Amino acid sequence: MTGSTIGWFTGTLVRARPLTASARSITFTVPGWPGSDAGQHVDVRLTAPDGYQAVRSYSIADSGPGEEVELAVERLPDGEVSPFLVDDLEPGDTVDLHGPLGGWFVWRPDRTRPVQLIAGGSGVVPFVAMTRAHARAGSNVPMRLLYSVRTPDDALFRDELSRPSPAVTTTWHYTRAVPPGWPRAAGRLTAEAVKSAVPAPDQGPLTYVCGPTGFVESIARTLLGLGHVPDTIRTERFGGI
Ligand SMILES: Cc1cc2nc3c(=O)[nH]c(=O)nc-3n(C[C@H](O)[C@H](O)[C@H](O)COP(=O)(O)OP(=O)(O)OC[C@H]3O[C@@H](n4cnc5c(N)ncnc54)[C@H](O)[C@@H]3O)c2cc1C
Structure with missing residues (x-):
């Protein structure tokens, strides 16, 4: 990990930008923040004027040293x-942040195994941190991303992930609507589609899967069925079904 302290910090919102109609990136400046590894998350705590508190976890969309923490949040209706x-927090507003959290679902540039990332919906956020860390390090470790979203307009960080990159290959999958001329019909990510996008087990990939609970469990089962062994599959469940 970049820093060594895990604690509660006060984050002040300094930047926000829409990512889709239902998601936005929010960046906090966090005095004393120890930095993070790609894939880690924070707990965000909100406190209402009457003292009521709510805490939720959010992946950090970037990594490294520095006192800024970028999150990307999808609005659940x-x-x-x-x-x-997504809708109300304004620049200058503060939240409490606890972290950085998680030491298993991380990727560090000194890793040498090929990497396969598989995301459903907002599950792409920790993978944005990993692809950025990979690019910054000039790593030549093969890194691939398979990103499943409902429609092209629902993809978080679409422009960034669509940009041609010498080292990271992104495969898009659409479950509800495809772009014009797309070669495949919209639908669930099948075992066949996973097999064609993911390196075979004998190529030794380390596979990270992140998204809603049902998505993660289904993909993990598919990977096991394709012969990937459990200790090469790392999962993070965002909740829901
Ligand atoms: C380690 C970790 C990292 C996470 N990172 C991110 C992130 O980067 N971006 C992000 O947008 N979210 C992320 N989440 C999910 C986030 O913590 C919240 O669960 C989510 O924002 C919903 O909170 P809420 O208070 O709006 O909904 P709640 O009031 O908690 O739930 C409302 C309804 O939605 C259902 N629900 C809860 N979570 C989900 C979900 N993920 N998908 C579908 N239905 C759900 C609940 O079962 C409930 O029915 C992460 C979760 C974990 C555990």
């Missing part, structure tokens, strides 16, 4: 916290 973070 009936959610308690995410609509506030």
Whole structure:
């Protein structure tokens, strides 16, 4: 890990930008922040004027030293916290941040195994941190991303992930609607589609899977069925079904 302290910090919102109609990137300046590794997350705590508190976890969209923490939050229509973070929080507002958290679901540039990232929806956020860390380090370790979203307009960080990169290959999968001329119909990510996008087990990939719980469990089962062994599969569940 970049820093060594895990604690509670006060984050002040300094930048916000929409990513999709229902998601935005929010960047906090966090005095004393120890830095983070790609893939780590924070707990965000909100406190209402009457003292009521709510805490949710959010992946950090970047890594390294420095006192800025970027998150990317997708609004769940009936959610308690995410609509506030996407729609209401304004520059200058503060939240409490606990972290950086997680030491297993991380990628560090000194790793040498090929990497396969598989994201569903907002599960791409820790992988944005990993692809950025990979680019910054000039790593020549093969890194691939398989990103499943409902429609092209639902993709977080679409422009960044679509940019041609010498080292990171992104494969897009759409479950509800495809772009014009797309060669495949919209639908669930099948075992066949996973097999064609992911390196075979004998190539030794380390595979990270992140997204809603149902997505992660289904992909993990698929990977096991394709012969990937459990200790090469790292998963992070964002909740829901
Ligand atoms: C380690 C970790 C990292 C996470 N990183 C991110 C991130 O980078 N960006 C992000 O947007 N979210 C992330 N999440 C999810 C986040 O913590 C919240 O669960 C999410 O924002 C919903 O909170 P809420 O208060 O708005 O909804 P709640 O009021 O908690 O829930 C409202 C309804 O939505 C359902 N629900 C809760 N979470 C999900 C989900 N993920 N998908 C579908 N349905 C759900 C609940 O079961 C409930 O029915 C992460 C979760 C974990 C555990």
